Amino acid sequence: MNLNVNIQENNNETVVFLDGEVDVYTASILKEKLNPLAEGTNQSIVVDLAKVNYIDSTGLGVFIGVLKAVDKKGSNLKISGANPRVKRLFEITGLNEVMDVEEDQRKEV
Amino acid sequence: MNLNVNIQENNNETVVFLDGEVDVYTASILKEKLNPLAEGTNQSIVVDLAKVNYIDSTGLGVFIGVLKAVDKKGSNLKISGANPRVKRLFEITGLNEVMDVEEDQRKEV
């Protein structure tokens, strides 16, 4: 029921590894960690959801917020590694149309 | 929250593999499966708890019942593979003194 956020900065790509659940409780933790990253210009930010087993509209809202912020700065946001359940939420809500949600390697079960 | 019971009969040893939780709900399933085994004479019954992550007094009570039944028939009951948490319950209740509870290979965390 918790969320761990692990940030790895490479040259001009920042990968944010999330581990746990993104909900109304953990979203504030996530926002705090992502907001400073969104400040930079011409950045490439990848959020890795491989270890996220739960996300709901609060979590999706955080990503919309980040998308708006990075868009202003000419930066780029990409969602990667989402499992089929999590990915499905991006699809249902139409978020995958405005956001770069990476195709998943794993097969649908 | 469920319990799977898988019985493997070798020559004169029957191994019962449990997978799940043993509580007031699943204990009746367990009893149904174990009772016929306890009918035989000079049997050796091993209950493997390696995949049991929860047990309480209802589960322990089932094993006491089986122990009494096999004891009458000259059979033998052995508990194997219990994780430290589960094993601890056998110890607290003194059941490990009257029942053959196998030493665990795994280290206490």
Add this chain to the structure above:
Amino acid sequence: MAQTSDLIDLKMPAKPEYVGVVRLTISGIANRIGYSYDDIEDIKIAVAEACTNVVSHAYDETVQDPVMTITCGVFEDKLEITVADHGGDIDVNSFKKGKGPVKMDRPIEELKEGGLGLFLIETLMDKVEIYGDSGVMIVMTKFLQRGEVGQNDNGISTQHPKQ
């Protein structure tokens, strides 16, 4: 489970840290009844969205002990979950404005960060009713398909064999 109707009642502080506890309880109940993994996930999200709304919108800061109540009716063929608050009289018709998926024909800067909760609830559950009186009460139903296919007309729930 042979009974036609069991009732489970849960009352919690309307605080973010308890929404996950509600999810656990609900997933335990749905698991017991025999819903598929996917259905359990749908139910969890819908209930969490309703609770999140209580936490975020129902009470103003002056309320001393904000509470959310979750009632779960277990029937032969369905689960009926009610999430309610005592946030006071409210016009639930206003909720419907702007509900729906993200509109992709708009520029990114106009995207809204909220407004997806009720949309998800209605998408993931089979039947949803919202009442407002002394607070908001949202009644969500998910039907149980015992090994059958169909019955789900929103075209979203995948049809897996039930365990």
Add this chain to the structure above:
Amino acid sequence: MAQTSDLIDLKMPAKPEYVGVVRLTISGIANRIGYSYDDIEDIKIAVAEACTNVVSHAYDETVQDPVMTITCGVFEDKLEITVADHGGDIDVNSFKKGKGPVKMDRPIEELKEGGLGLFLIETLMDKVEIYGDSGVMIVMTKFLQRGEVGQNDNGISTQHPKQ
């Protein structure tokens, strides 16, 4: 969580299939508060034992809708969990007979299959009170040791660092 006292209320049918649901809810709450893995397991077992007793002993078959209520008080330094039923007036002093671990000086045929529940509750929790009035009410307390060692005088809970 900074608040001094939160109250969670759970009401369920007193049926075997719901005891696991109670365990899930309780472990969620204990996890949120920051109990160690071992403490969470202790609390789960104790609460399940109390619920199992309600399911097994509180009501006779004629009772239409047997209910168990679980109340959980979340304090700064402890969790106080009450399990209650409405099984009618009862003498709780009689419960204490024969409570305790298995007696190994007796022949196997004299072993009792029951009677370990209350013993486990008292062993795994820090403080236990039992009341009987319109039913049995058992109040169980587990203290929270935030990174500290000690406070636990039954010598059973291992002292892990809290996450």
